[in-house]
Amino acid sequence: MKYNLPSNSLYGDEPIEISFPDNWDVHISEIKGFNTPELTADEIREGVASPIGAERIKDGARGSKSAVIIIDDITRPTPCEHIARAVIDELLEAGVPKENIWFVVALGTHGAMNRADFVRKLGDELVEEFEVHNHNVFFNHVYLGNTSHNVPIEINSDVMSADYKVAIGTTMAHSYFGFGGGAKCILPGVSSIRTITRNHSYTTPSDFNMGNPMTLMRNDAEQAARMMGLDFKIDVIINGHGEICKLFAGDFEAESRVCCEYAADHYSAKFVPDCDVVLANSYLKPAEACCAYTPEVIAPLRSGGDFILAANSPFGPCVHYLYDKWGHSAPGGLMWAGCYTKTAKMKNAIVFAEYTVKGMRDPWYIDEGSGAVYKRKWEEVLAIIDDGTPKKVVVYPMAEGQVLDNSHEFYPKKA
Incomplete structure (x- = not known):
């Protein structure tokens, strides 16, 4: 199966073709308005x-x-x-x-x-x-x-x-x-x-x-x-x-x-549970790919599964005076609270991003120090996650801006 993954926001908006083995059960959870016609x-x-x-x-x-x-x-x-x-x-x-x-x-x-x-x-x-x-x-x-x-x-x-x-x-x-x-x-x-x-x-x-x-x-x-x-x-x-x-x-x-x-x-999209692979794509905000690394998007992943965070744009990672790391020895921005990390239930946490800056990228993707790996080509991603067995996969093409049908379950609980 092949899919054109939305990419390169404001840089031509050319999608990237990705493919999956034929024996994988792949669910593409596009937002409801994905193909709404463009205004003149x-x-x-x-x-x-x-x-x-x-x-x-x-x-x-x-x-x-x-x-x-x-x-x-x-x-x-x-x-x-x-x-x-x-x-x-x-x-x-x-x-x-x-x-x-x-x-x-x-x-x-x-x-x-x-x-x-x-x-x-x-x-x-x-x-x-x-x-x-x-x-x-x-x-x-x-x-x-x-x-x-x-x-x-x-x-x-x-x-x-x-x-x-x-x-x-x-x-x-x-x-x-x-x-x-x-x-x-x-x-x-x-x-x-x-x-x-x-x-x-x-x-x-x-x-x-x-x-x-x-x-x-x-x-x-x-x-x-x-x-x-x-x-x-x-x-x-x-x-x-x-x-x-x-x-x-x-x-x-x-x-x-x-x-x-x-x-x-x-922006509503379907929650697909019990997946061996979750691909969360940050199309509209690739500079802040962590916006697609959310509890509702991680929740479908089975224990021992593979999580892929995709963010492709020549702009690269964001510069931010509140949340940026600002060096490996510095205290970071005014509200620096650490990087987003690989979770315990993930076998692999993979960042699929062609344009990053080592050192700057960890606060905006997934921290390498926690076990995440960065890959620039889709073939390199597949080489890690394809072990020859059938897998259930969900792709969220616009994970950074979507509202899944169970999003409300993850809102902060009122005292």
Whole structure:
């Protein structure tokens, strides 16, 4: 059996062909919306012009002398160009001067982007025509007060200086926030290191909330977005080919509620139990492949089985000022809590990734020190796990953003 494994998000999105022996029982658990058709540029424009709970940008921005467009970074799969062009046209129609429209990349605590990254997100022309700035997590913030959970909210100064504020991102399941999208572009997106550290202290790397509709972290982010005056939010849904297949726009809370309800169905996938081999693929977030190394994905594996974590993108591993290791002798990032490790029930833990950086990769995949092995070619993976006997296999092609039908069983238990 052969299967085209989704790979290379924002780097051409070319899948990698993998194969399995004919005597293996292979289950491909794709998300429900895997083959939902891609939206055209005109359909994207129509979505931006049909807001939920807010005025159209061309009306809401009327009288504004400046505008900022916040976009997610290169570690997220959003193809922003067509959306950004629709937003810019509405801002210009509202009378905002072109020279007073700029972009800020919502890096949170991720490393800065370069020109090649900007072009992958926005296209060459927009990068040449408009100012594009990386968010600086360490400097230049405006303090706005504290949330009801006593999180101090400090937001990027260039974001706060704009009269009108728009943000663009993707919604999919997230192990900490429940779902991405919505206000996450603000906290952590354009918040200070102090704000993010306090907000992220509400969870640990072992917590699991994939598809959980409301978490404490998300609640704080929504308070922050309301405090800083986010005027308009656009969230997209991505199919199994890295394409925009649905778009929601408007007030960030109103559109996000509708978007998350749609996302829970779109990203739903079947839990397949009692497997000899589990392949969890991190397609949309390959730089943070550990997002696909979750309790619900490990649960199908029988004791003594083989676990494969796949993440293929030329971008390589993430740079992160909270959770990165930052050297073999250093204490790590501000919230460094150790690497994800091979579990006792795994005979083999294999990372199938062509592009990694030894030393940087362990926090974002599976720690070599715990017994994981790294392989760049599928043939090398098969050489380890194929012993000639029949096996039951499940492949989760989008494990980092899916909601399995038993995900709720793994949510943190309330006291």
